[in-house]
Amino acid sequence: QVQLVESGGGVVQPGRSLRLSCAASGFTFSSYGMHWVRQAPGRELEWVAVISHDGHTAYYADSVKGRFTISRDNSKNTLYLQINSLRDEDTAVFHCAKEISPLAGAWYFDLWGRGTVVTVSS
Amino acid sequence: EIVLTQSPGTLSLSPGERATLSCRASQSLRGNSLAWYQHKSGQAPRLLIFGASNRATGIPDRFSGSASGTDFTLTISRLEPEDFVVYYCQQYVASPISFGQGTRLEI
Numbered sequence: 052q053v054q055l056v057e058s059g060g061g062v063v064q065p066g067r068s069l070r071l072s073c074a075a076s077g078f079t080f081s082s083y084g085m086h087w088v089r090q091a092p093g094r095e096l097e098w099v100a101v102i103s104h105d106g107h108t109a110y111y112a113d114s115v116k117g118r119f120t121i122s123r124d125n126s127k128n129t130l131y132l133q134i135n136s137l138r139d140e141d142t143a144v145f146h147c148a149k150e151i152s153p154l155a156g157a158w159y160f161d162l163w164g165r166g167t168v169v170t171v172s173s
Numbered sequence: 174e175i176v177l178t179q180s181p182g183t184l185s186l187s188p189g190e191r192a193t194l195s196c197r198a199s200q201s202l203r204g205n206s207l208a209w210y211q212h213k214s215g216q217a218p219r220l221l222i223f224g225a226s227n228r229a230t231g232i233p234d235r236f237s238g239s240a241s242g243t244d245f246t247l248t249i250s251r252l253e254p255e256d257f258v259v260y261y262c263q264q265y266v267a268s269p270i271s272f273g274q275g276t277r278l279e280i
Binding site for chain 1 (some may be wrong): 206
């Protein structure tokens, strides 16, 4: 079954860290660039980060640069997002998403996960 | 950063009617690099349209997209009950990619 399943969210105090995971199945994970997109309560979708199919290149939104790290393990078909120094404004549903084209594709997404909820609260 | 402005914020229609959703870009999107997604709360977003007017795999033909300059339109020709959710446009011509604020379709 072609799917993405996120995990690792929860309620976390400000300043703490969290690692999100996204398990991929049903397609050749190592051939596709992968992204994280988040949605804060009542807000629009916000792109967070991208990693190339081979894990060699990553880019971040300015709002998370220096605090978030995207990575992947192609042997485990898993995408990660390390979030450090959590802030109240990081409260959101975090989705992982797959680029539609293999290798160096355009940054739009034909497969998304349902998301994992991160709540930053003291 | 390219800003996408969707209108209306909420659209009230009935099943069987035609819906027209708009998305305006703050600058030109080379190659009409715009996608539309359908998002039901608590579920994964679903790609409907890419390249402004190309239906994604498995999308019914009642969904169509068009472009005119920096104005983009998603049309749902005959609304089904399951269509009453939120729709987002997204540009992918420039980083950071960006999304519109969404249009909620309600009965």
